Every structure is written in C-alpha cells, then in structure tokens.
Amino acid sequence: MDGTSDRFWQEKNLAFFGAVSASLSHEINNVFTIINELAGLLDDHMLRLDQDLPIDPKKLKEISEKIAKQVRRGEALVKLLNRFAHSADHWIAEVGLREMLERIVTISQRFAMLNKAGIQTQFPGDELLLRTSPFLLQQAVFHCIRMELAAADTKRMITVGMERSAGGGALILVESADPVRRTEERDAELAFIARCMEELGGTLERLPGEETIDCVRLGLPPAPES
C-alpha cells in the first residue's frame, strides 16, 4: 500500500478515531481507579468510628478534596471525548482553528507523555474561523504530532502553532527542535497527511531537506464568501 490507497485511507480514518477514543477512555478509567481508592480510604477511616477510634476531620477533608479534583479531571476528559466524537457529526462545518488545535493537542498530550515528550502551543492573535472538515483536519494534525513522537528518542518538545496566511487562510505548523529522520513509514504517514490536506483543499509542505523533516506546514484555504 502506498499511503494513499482507498483501503489505507479507510483504515487510517478508523484507526484515528479508535486511537483517540481508546486513549481518552483509558484516562477516564484511571480517574475512576483513583476515585475508587480514595472512596475506599474514606471507608477505611470511617470504620474507625465503629471501633470507637478517633478520626481526623482534616484527613477526611483532604480525601474529599482529592475526590472532587478527580471528578473535575473526569468531567474535563468526558467533555473532551464528547467534543471529539461530535467533530465527526458534519463532514464540513465552521471551525474555530485555535479551539480545534487546543483540543487535538490536549488529546495528544497523553501520547506525548508516554513517549517522554511534551507539546507546546504558539497561538498568537485572534481565533481563526474556517469552513472545513474538523474530523479530517484534526486527523492531519494528530498524524503530524504522532510522526514527531514516533521519532522521540530523547526528551523531545513539539511545537504546534497557527497563523493567518497571506491569502486569508491559515497555516498550521508542527515542528520540533530535533529533526525527524525520514523513513519509509514516515514517508507513508506524510503521504496520508498530504491526502488529508488535498481533501481539505489545502497543502502540505515539509521542511527542509532530503534526509530529515524539521517542520510540517499545513496550509488551509480561506473560508468561502457566504
């Protein structure tokens, strides 16, 4: 498969949805696991009452605050999963680019953390509104990030940025300080990202050389006049 065949295309679309859903549900399960232990610890302390032993109110307050913190974390994850799932509702929709990039970066942080890497964002200026496919665009950015992460043999910091392009469209940049060495697999990834961008009426530019990838620039066309 050359990275642009129909089967490869379909598999990548499904794999993207699966990878994100699995990662977020894994993290939600971690939240449940912690709440389970904290509730158990609360029970352990309450059992002391049955044995006429003193309990420390400060300790109970501390546990209850930790539970509340995990509930907030869980709420944020569920919201993220929900927003991501709904991004597939309409193939074309009005998209706030900054908001969408923030979402996909947040989703990608767990993948980065497992690779001992980090992702930072550079979003100067105002929100950019585009009419595009949110699902496909998220996927293109996610694959750019994953490609950088797959090459993370050191503590890599990936930067995701956005800016308005000269023609009124937008430019998304995914780069890292350490260049990514080109491989057959990464070239196939790039071919897939290029196909995503082609579907979006956009462009993909890889910088700079023959052997490495320093930066991937995704160009998006301006929203059509309504």
Next chain:
Amino acid sequence: MKPMRILVVDDEIEFVTTLVERLELRSIEAEGVTRGSEALQRIAEKPFDIVLLDVKMPGIGGMEVIRKIKQEHPEMHVILLTGHGSAEAVEEARLAGAFEFLMKPVNIDELLRIFRLASSD
C-alpha cells in the same frame, strides 16, 4: 509474622499514594514509585515480596519491567495492573512470568486475597 513487603508502581501518583496508605492501614509494608526505572532501582536496593505493576507507563513500560525483575529476581511475585486487558496482553504477561493480571479499578479485598495467594506460593 513478618509483614508483606509490597512495591506499587504506577504513573498515577494519586493512585500510588492512596493505595500505599490503604495497605499500610492493613499492616502491610508498602512503598510506591511512579516510574519503571525507579521500581528497578528500588528493587535493587531492597527486597520486596510482591510488585504491583502498571502496564502502561512513560519510559520503561510494565512488560519490560517485569522481564527485568524476573531476570534478576525470579522468586519475586509480580502482579500486573492495567486499565484495558486484551487476551494478547494477558498471554504476554503470563509468558513474562506475571503471577496475576488485574484490571483497574481493583477491589482491595480481591487484591489482598491475591497477595496472600502469592505469599503462600
């Protein structure tokens, strides 16, 4: 009777500290770390009866840690913990020498039962 010595290894610090506290309340000598590399270092410094080990962690993952533990300390029991256990993962854990493979969240009474089983093995 000598208390059980348990090492809890998981990248979720809140899970580690809470479970360690609950085990200590049950007179178990428990310690926790959040990285596979820290676990290997701690095991080299001090013997443990049982290692409770998360599968997915940044850096050295649980499967790699268990192989290293079993190479150096074949007598040490390792119980793997995961949020999502596929049949392949269970088989991989068994081949790596895991005593048990548990799904999160885990019930403390069930955990204690498995600890006792491992200790009497």
